Every structure is written in C-alpha cells, then in structure tokens.
Amino acid sequence: EPEVTQTPSHQVTQMGQEVILRCVPISNHLYFYWYRQILGQKVEFLVSFYNNEISEKSEIFDDQFSVERPDGSNFTLKIRSTKLEDSAMYFCASSDLQGGTQYFGPGTRLTVL
Amino acid sequence: AQTVTQSQPEMSVQEAETVTLSCTYDTSESNYYLFWYKQPPSRQMILVIRQEAYKQQNATENRFSVNFQKAAKSFSLKISDSQLGDTAMYFCAFMTLLVQGGSEKLVFGKGTKLTVNP
Numbered sequence: 001e002p003e004v005t006q007t008p009s010h011q012v013t014q015m016g017q018e019v020i021l022r023c024v025p026i027s028n029h030l031y032f033y034w035y036r037q038i039l040g041q042k043v044e045f046l047v048s049f050y051n052n053e054i055s056e057k058s059e060i061f062d063d064q065f066s067v068e069r070p071d072g073s074n075f076t077l078k079i080r081s082t083k084l085e086d087s088a089m090y091f092c093a094s095s096d097l098q099g100g101t102q103y104f105g106p107g108t109r110l111t112v113l
Numbered sequence: 114a115q116t117v118t119q120s121q122p123e124m125s126v127q128e129a130e131t132v133t134l135s136c137t138y139d140t141s142e143s144n145y146y147l148f149w150y151k152q153p154p155s156r157q158m159i160l161v162i163r164q165e166a167y168k169q170q171n172a173t174e175n176r177f178s179v180n181f182q183k184a185a186k187s188f189s190l191k192i193s194d195s196q197l198g199d200t201a202m203y204f205c206a207f208m209t210l211l212v213q214g215g216s217e218k219l220v221f222g223k224g225t226k227l228t229v230n231p
Contacts, residue, residue, distance in 0.1 A: 033218065043158070043204060045218040056218060089156055093219075099146060099210045102219060104158035 002026040004105035006092050012111045013082055021077045021108045023092030032075045033093040033102060034067065036060070043091065049075065082112045115140045117207050119222035126195045127230050133180075134190045134225045136205030144210040147181065147188045148219070152202040161203070164188065195229045202226050 005024045013019050025032055034046040048055040049067055066078045075094075079086055089109050093102040116139045126132035138147070149161040164172045164181050171179050176196075180189045192199055205222040 035219070037156075042223045043206075043219075043221040045220070048218055058218075091158060093158075099208065099217060101148070101160055101163055103160065104150075106155070106157045109156075 004092055004094055004103055006090075006105035006108050008108060009106065010109045010111070012113065015084055015112055016081050019079050019082055019110065021079075021090050021092075021110070023075045023077070023094075023105055024073050025075055025092065025094030026096070026103060027073070029094035029096045029103075031055075031095045031098070031100070031102075032067075032069070033095075034077045035091045035093065035104075036088040037091065037107075038088045046077070046090075079110075082110075084112050086110060087112045115142070115145075115207050115209065115220045117205050117220055117222035119205055119225050121225045122223070123226045123228070125228040125230055126192075128195055128197060130195055131191060131193045132195055132227065134192075134203050134205075134227065136188045136190070136222060138186050138188065138205070138207050140186070140207065140209070142209050146208045146210065147179075148206040148208070149177070149179070149188075149190045150204045150206060150221075151199075152204060152224070153198075153200070158204075162190065192227075197229050197231060200227060200229045 007022045032049040037043045047057045047061045064080045089107045091107045092105040095102045118137045145166045147164045151159045151161050162174045176193045178191045202224045204224045206219045208217045
C-alpha cells in the first residue's frame with residue numbers, strides 16, 4: 001500500500017539554524033500539506049500546496065517558513081531561522097483530489113536547542 | 114472559523130467492551146467532511162473513519178462506527194470489541210469542501226486519550 005514518507009525522523013538543531021524537512025507524498029497525489037503538533041497539544045495546519053503554489057497558509061506560517069516541490073516526488077518545508085518554539089512534530093500529508101482523505105506521513109520530530 | 118471540540122481528555126475501557134468518544138463541531142458550512150484519526154504512541158496519524166456531511170448513513174469501518182448528527186453538529190466514534198492495540202490518542206477533524214477548488218485544511222480537536230485495559 002502506498003504511503004507518505006518523511007525524513008529525517010528526528011532532527012536536532014541549534015536556535016537560529018535553518019532546517020529542511022523532507023516528505024515524499026503518495027505518487028499520484030496532487031494536494032500536499034504540512035501540519036505541526038507541539039508535544040501534548042493538538043495538530044495544527046501550517047500550509048497547503050497545489051499546482052506548484054501555496055493554496056492556503058495559517059498564521060503560524062510566517063516569513064520564516066517556506067515550502068517547495070523541487071522535483072516530481074519531494075515536498076519540503078524549510079524553516080529559515082529556527083526558534084525554540086518551533087520544537088514540535090511536523091507531519092506531511094497528501095491527498096489525491098479536492099476533499100480527498102489526507103494520508104499522513106510518520107512525522108519528523110524537530111528539537112530546537 | 115470552524116472549531117472542533119472533544120470534551121473527554123481521557124477515557125479507558127476494558128478489552129472486548131465498547132466505548133464511545135465524543136466530538137462536536139461548529140460551522141456555518143453545509144458541505145464538509147468529518148474524520149477520526151488515531152495516533153498511537155509512535156505518533157503516526159492513522160485514518161480511522163471518514164464521513165461526508167451530505168450522507169445520512171453513518172460510516173462504518175469494521176469495529177469502528179460513527180454516530181453523525183448533523184443538526185446537533187455531533188460526530189461520535191464508537192469502538193466495539195476494544196482491543197489493546199486501540200490504545201491511542203483519537204483526534205476528531207473537520208474539513209470544509211471548497212466550491213472553487215484548491216486544497217482544504219483539516220481542523221483538529223484536542224484529542225481523547227483512550228486506554229484499553231486487559
């Protein structure tokens with residue numbers, strides 16, 4: 001069964017450093033998402049991406065964040081200058097059509113020291 | 114803005130018994146989808162069940178079923194014959210269906226931690 005994959009599973013970085021979180025969505029999916037979950041809290045939407053552009057972004061997704069689909073398979077989330085409060089689990093998800101079920105990857109745990 | 118409320122932070126059930134998790138939501142939209150996702154200790158988000166708002170019939174997926182009350186904006190999850198592997202956080206989620214295309218975000222509740230006891 002196809003699945004969403006994410007790398008790395010755990011990333012530790014120093015405050016102020018740039019990080020890139022990588023996702024490989026399910027191959028025939030067209031809609032891509034990033035969510036985050038601070039430990040013990042609910043899952044929050046960050047950004048959605050369709051047709052090579054951002055469809056919607058939340059207030060959390062400020063100028064420090066960017067997304068890219070550099071090739072036909074990868075979908076990345078970049079945080080330019082990490083802050084302590086960026087420590088969270090970051091989930092990538094994809095769906096094959098509008099309103100389709102979103103399938104989540106296993107997440108990347110980001111720890112900012 | 115849509116909101117999703119899960120009023121039970123924690124619940125427990127004995128193995129083989131039935132448990133119901135509650136979820137209410139607030140929206141002015143008429144076309145939307147509702148989901149239950151399971152998050153075991155591994156923290157992977159796993160789809161449990163999905164309900165389209167335009168369908169009157171409650172969705173069922175093996176031991177999992179929902180009670181969807183559209184007028185009351187309620188969407189509860191019933192787990193029958195609970196198994197130890199059902200121990201997890203359960204998140205209720207809402208998605209608006211956009212008329213003009215593009216992608217829709219999921220809005221999650223805070224979750225209910227379910228423990229299945231042997």
